[in-house]
Structures are given as structure tokens and as C-alpha cells.
Amino acid sequence: MSTSSEPGLRAPQPPTGPAPGSAVDTPAGQAARPAPPSGLLTVARAPGWVRYALLAAGLLAALWLPNGLYPAVAVDILCWALFAVSVDLLLGFTGLMSFGHAAFWGTSAYVTGLVAIHAGLPFPLAVLAGALAAALLAVPIGYLAVKRTGIYFAMVTLAFAQLVYYVANEWRSVTQGENGLQGVPREFFGLDLTDDYYFYYAVLPIVLLGLAAAWRIVHSPFGRVLVGIRDNPARARALGYPVHRYKLTAFVLSGFLAGLGGGLFAVGHRFVSLDVLHWTTSGKAVIVVVLGGIGTLWGGVLGAALVVRLEDWLSFSGFEAIGLVTGGIFVLVVLLFRRGIWGTVAHWALRRQGLRRR
């Protein structure tokens, strides 16, 4: 495996020396490591017409989706796409693997549901409230979690998400405990959106807006600094960037996007259960990203489409042990397909164009 093959996650380390990214930034060993090209930047270097063609194809596919699938599944795919992109923003572009993003997805789902039920606001406003709540929650969690990196970051975020889960489980007067929030309305200025088919087209602009925001973040100077921090935190700090503050900002933005997805998910299902906060939800978001390709942004969208479709098909055909399949995907992808779908395609395209040498 060549060093440049694994965007996002760090390249294989020689057995010696401190691994990169320890929290109390170990100075040695992380000096001049060549930055792995991310799949997204790869595509960004593709000719303009390729990029516009891909964008057009993606938009067309998004417009067509509910005609080819059950609209309810299509809505799920949109929500999960946003969720995956929010995780990739951290994992692929900041080098932080959040294993607790269900905390933001689920918190927003609950807040969205509560606001929609009790205030009767149009659903985009309820979702916005949910996403803001998620971003607010991301501030303390992120503040504590960015003190650690690498595998510790994953464990810390996982633990905090579990804390949120327990609180939601105990706070029955608000969350209805294991019964879940029922009857989340789809209020939208009197329009009838009970049909999932029309609801899909109401959700699509919001999701596209979220995806565009993620793209904008990654391609902004801010995003470049994040990638710099991912590749060499010590150097970023030496250059005078407040590394922790950048990471925290990325974490909160990511929490907001995850919350956007979670809120839409709640309105889409008209029901919120404790599952949205469970650690398996966090794990599923990560595997969706790895399947799509870490550090590719749009790979997560593809991964979401595949996993959601597959799970729907499995539950429809009466297969009980979905964890077996999800876990199997996890294991296979990690063992054999670490570049992910988008990463693999980008890699091939690169080789063909002879662009490998920078």
C-alpha cells in the first residue's frame, strides 16, 4: 500500500517513533510527512467539464431518486447523506474520528420533534431549531474531546454520546423514554406533505444546502487550515494557528450538519426513538463514510445510499440479524476496501491521467 493511498486517515507508520497526532503533540516523528491527497482535491484537479458533469449527474440522480425507490427510503438516504458528510468533515478533513455523532443526530431529532409537536412550526424551522441545539451540544463535547486525538478522540466522543443516550432514556417526561416521540407533524404552511414523494422534494433543497455548506467549508481557507492540522498539527501550531480552536469550530459545524440530517430524519419518520442516540448509529455513520471513501465528502453520499438501501431491502425481506450484515460490511471494507468507493474511482482516474506525481 503506497503512502498516498489512504486519504484522511494517516498513512501506515513505520513501527518506530511516536505515532502522529498524540494529544500533547509529541514533537518528533510528525515532521515532514507528505500530505496524502484527498479524493476531493483529486477531483478538484480534474478538468472542469468532468466536475460539472459529475455535479449534473448527481443532481439529476437526486431529482430522480424517489421515482426509482420507495420515497420513504429516498428521504432516509438524504438524511444519512448529510450525516455521513458531517462525519467526513471531521474524519476526512480534520483527522478526527468522531464515534459519537449520534449525540448530535439524535439530539436534533428529539428537539426537532418536540418543537414540531409543541410549537407547530413549519418543519424547516423545527429542523433548524434541532440543528442549532445539536451545535450547542457540540460546544462542550467538542471542547473536551479535542484535547485528545486519534483513538482517544473516538473513545471520548463515544462515551459522551452514551451519556446523552442515558440522559434521554431517563428524562421520560420529555423524551417519552422507550415509547419514543410519536406523531411529529410535517407542518409546512398548510401544504399537504403527508405523501413521502412530495416530502422528498421539500427536503431535497435543505439537504443540498447542507451539502453545499460542507463543500464550501472544505474549500475555504478555513478548510485548508483544517487539512493542514490533520496532516501536521505540530507545524500548524508552529505557524501560529490555534489548533484546538480550529478543531472545535470544525466539530461544532459538523454537529450542526449532523443535526440538520437528524432533524429531517425525525420529521421524515414522524417518530423519534432512542435508537437515534444509540452507539450503533454513531458507528453506522462512520462505516458509511469509510465505505464511500474517507476525505472525499461525496463518497459519504454514495455510502449512505448503498447502506440505507441495503438495510431497507434486508428488513423488507424479513432478515432479522441486520447487525450481521452491517458488521460484515464494516469488516470487509476495513480489510479490503479502505479507499472506499469514491476514493477508488478517484485513484483510478488519477492513474489514468498520469497525475500521480504532484
Next chain:
Amino acid sequence: MSGFLQNTFNGLVGGAFYALLALGLAVIFGMLRVVNFAHGAFYMLGAFGAYVLLAEAGVPFWAALVIMPLALGLLGMALERAVIHRLARLDPLYNFLFTFGLTLILQDLVKSRYGVQSSPYATPAELSGTVDFGLFDFPTYRVFILGFTVLLCVAVWWVLGRTRIGTVVRAATERPELTRAFGIDVGRWVTPVFGFGIALAGLAGVLAAPMRAVNPLMGADLIIVVFAVVVIGGLGSIFGSVAAGFGIGLVQAWGEAYLSDFPIVSQTVVFVVMAAVLLWRPAGLFGREEAPA
């Protein structure tokens, strides 16, 4: 006073499970830089194995206490050889993801065979009843767990600190390259150490079987608490992991006893402690320098 002592004892027993699991995690992490998410699943397999052995083959507790750790340890060694070893050269996150996937698979395999309801496991006859400590009585089985775990931790500490094998393992943990330069075959010890860590998880599972509900999900929630425990203690420090395990057990038991109106407290106190430790000493209470992660 006797109530307080009783709660303290309960806390130490609960902490014993955290300590055993954290100890396994810490030795594996030390040797391979791998955080084993499947540790909880192996704990569950230990308990389930004991249950199945008793229910379907009539194998008693004492035999299970030997068989299950051995079997799971061997399974762990095979797993290390087959997969973990290859992924260990990459970013540690890949092994975390791999063992996460493995957890889902193991859980669902057990679930599809035995369902999600809890299975009862009788306390072995020799350990039923209570021990009279003067001020209070305590179930014999719990006394046994505590004594056994403390003995085990001391034994591991002794092996690591006082024997040649322990010296090699500690050296390989801290300076793999230098250890190799002295002509010591570090790779030889990686697989046994991984197997040993898994065996500890299995052992904890067997010990838990008579005391806690045996069901496919028993390990999953526990392992997340144990992750918080090792963040508190400092994963690089074996002593720290064990101490944090017992400490969290104590705090939980006291919370349960004196704040019983707020069940949320004993569930979440470990995460609150973790947050405080992250604020105060990000490397963990006993983590001297940050271990490479």
C-alpha cells in the same frame, strides 16, 4: 456505618469487572497500539459460554472458569494472527473499526441463536450463602470475585514487574525499536499478549454470569463505560487502568446508594468524571506522557 461499608464493598465488586476489562484493554494497547472494541463482546462470549456449557453440557462453573478464558484466548490469538496484526501497521482507527464490526457480528450471531432475553445462571453451590464480616453480611460469591480479581491484578503486576517476560513486554511497549536492537524478538510476544487480554475479558464474563443477566448485549454498554474508565486512568498505564476501574466502581455504588432518587447519577457519573479528568489532566490520571495514539 455498616451501610457505608456494604456499599463500598459493592462498589469494589462492580469495579473489579471494570478493572479486569480495563487491564486487558491496557495490555493489548500497550503491546499493539490497538483499542479492542470487541472486548465487550468477548466478555459477553465468556458469560454466554459458561451458560451454554452448564445448560447444554452440564459443565460446572469451576471448569468453565478455566475453559472459557483458554478457549477465548486461543480465539483471540488466531484473530490477532489473521487480521489485527495486518491492520496494526495502519492507522489505529482501522483496528478500532474492524473490532467494532466484529462486535456487531458476534452480538447478532449469539442473538439469532439464543434471543435477547436474559438467561439465568445459578451461583455455584460452594459460593452461595453469605460471609459474616461482623458489621455486615456479604454474599460469598461477591467476596470471591473481589478476592479473585485482586489476586489476578497483583499476579499480572508481579509478572510485568518482576519476571523476564514482563520486562520484555514492558520494554517492547515503550521502545519497540530499541528492544529489537537488543536482539529480543518482540513480535513473538505480541500474539500471546493479545490472547491474554482477550482471556481476561472472557474470565470477567464467566465471573459475571452468576451475578448479572447473561444476554447478547451485556458487553456492549459495559465496554463504553470501560473506555471512559481507561481515558480516566490513562490507557498507557496498566496500574492507572486498574485503579480507575475500582475507583469508578466505588463512585457508582455510592451514587446508587446515596442518590437513589436519581438513578441517572450512577449511570452517568463515570462520564462526568471523564469530563473532569479531560479538563484537568487530559492524559489521564496516571498517564504520565501521552501514549502515541
